[in-house]
Amino acid sequence: MTTGVIQHNGEPKGNNIRKRAANVLGRGLSTYTPTQAVISKAQGSTLWTVDGRELIDMSSGVLVSNLGHNHAKFEAKYAEYCAELPRTSYNMLTAIQIEATERLIHSLGIGKAEKALWAASGSEGVQKAMWAALHRHPDRPIMAATRGGFHGKKGLAADVTGETSPNPNVRFISFPLDDDQPKEFYERELEALAEEFPNRIALLITEPYLGAKGSFHPPKWYHQLLQEWCAAHDIAFIFDEVQSCHGRTGEMYAFQSYGVEPDLVVMGKGLANGEPAAAVVGRADLIDTLDYGEASDTFSANPRACAAVCAALDIFEEDGVVAQCQAMAPKLAAALEDLRDAFPFVTAVRGEGLVYGLEIADGPTAQRCVLEAYRGAGGKGVHFLGPLAQKVLRVSPPLVITEAELEEAVALLHDAWARVEVPAAAR
Ligand SMILES: Cc1ncc(COP(=O)(O)O)c(C=O)c1O
Incomplete structure (x- = not known):
């Protein structure tokens, strides 16, 4: 069992919420994610932490926000349908x-x-x-x-x-x-x-x-x-x-x-x-x-x-959201293959459309990848779920992610994962 309250350097507001969560919220409600990101607002494929950092969302909130967060037209139509x-x-x-x-x-x-x-x-x-x-x-x-x-x-x-x-x-x-x-x-x-x-x-x-x-x-x-x-x-x-x-x-x-x-x-x-x-x-x-x-x-x-x-x-x-997904799919596949080629601990890329798994050499390295992606660089990072099946990173951005956002996320990952030590088995 994982114990202890997750805390990150330089995140006073987030750390306060994590501590309060540990006091009142049963931890069984979440799967373990080493970042425990605390989010205060979101737009499209971007999340803002409560301490003001920007994260590109590779989870779509566990594949629920396919249209992205706070999609203006969706929210307006939703409010219209809900009226009365x-x-x-x-x-x-x-x-x-x-x-x-x-x-x-x-x-x-x-x-x-x-x-x-x-x-x-x-x-x-x-x-x-x-x-x-x-x-x-x-x-x-x-x-x-x-x-x-x-x-x-x-x-x-x-x-x-x-x-x-x-x-x-x-x-x-x-x-x-x-x-x-x-x-x-x-x-x-x-x-x-x-x-x-x-x-x-x-x-x-x-x-x-x-x-x-x-x-x-x-x-x-x-x-x-x-x-x-x-x-x-x-x-x-x-x-x-x-x-x-x-x-x-x-x-x-x-x-x-x-x-x-x-x-x-x-x-x-x-x-x-x-x-x-x-x-x-x-x-x-x-x-x-x-x-x-x-x-x-x-x-x-x-x-x-x-x-x-x-x-x-x-x-x-x-x-035309489905067509947009089809257009982005090969770009995501190519970007993930580049990551596999760049980092020996990325051992496999599997997926289709805009849902992929990046298999990492072992569980601890996969956790480290999630953490370093979150830390990112220059005030920006990339948000992943905790690894699935111990060592597979789910890549499932909102279907409306733009090419520029995807490129930015991948560039951040190339920087961030350079800080991840290559495990002996993957050398
Ligand atoms: C394929 C599949 N079926 C069923 C479920 C269960 O859905 P829920 O968590 O909403 O009960 C999930 C959730 O991750 C899922 O991925």
Whole structure:
């Protein structure tokens, strides 16, 4: 367990807030990030610390602010949609909830997107998708999931996360990592599972890419194979796009990048550009298995969250955000490859669109990279999340980051990482 209050030289205001946080805020609420940046304001891809330093945001606040912080047009539209809305939940309807639902369904652009359920967090959205699939076939208790995924920390979402499960009905199948096997390997594994549990598997849940495991992006044929297998055995194909939805991979949805049409798509994070909203969209025969009250909770389909969903969709539709992501993607890839070539401790670059992982030689060096990036140079730095899977830096700037901002961030990293000692293993 990490103990002690994080403090940084020359940050009196930030240090004061960190100390007060340690007194009153359960530390389980955050993942460990050695910087514990204390932010007082933000605009676009820039964050300002409470002590007045500027940071270029490589996290999008854990991939929630795809449109960047305080996007003027988004905020204006959001306020407009919110005007006069009641503060309510599931006991009455508002037009904005239906507008958000219809527009979200339409945004998927596939025939299977027929109905939706809302949730207040990604893991609740995953849970609802899984309930729907399990209710459809009460005689099918088995849940297949791709090994090493992250679907959340609660309930069924937690049961299908990671490599082992406390739930005896969960079976993991392999997901291609670096040492990938030929397609036949995955085919054989799937067929063996179907033979072991004939007509007993209700669902298969996967992520487009393994983010939390350290950014592993599979070949297209992998998801296509999963989809074919699900269709052949009447198994609900659930695509967890909590992290990838709304433009991250260079398409509005990652299922488009991978050429599949899932039965249920789960969304969260960037869906409402940082307002707490999640959703499941997909086949009506699955969604309709849940009766009155079976998927209700206080904040799901909250009118203000729905207003934010509509405002975000407006910006995506009007401002060509996905095209902007596509244009920036090769520039980000090239910049990260330059970093890999410059620093022996950067051992791999993996990603697509504007979501990448930079693998670092070891955990302590990865922590040091986050810290030195934050310290930066000349009053400016770069903000990263704490390393994932111990040693992978997530690179996920707002989709609206400009070329100049990206170049500045990379220049800062070249300076900052020159201060990171090369570990013996990487020399
Ligand atoms: C792919 C994926 N699924 C589900 C979740 C869980 O979402 P939440 O933290 O909103 O419950 C996350 C969160 O990081 C995620 O990345």
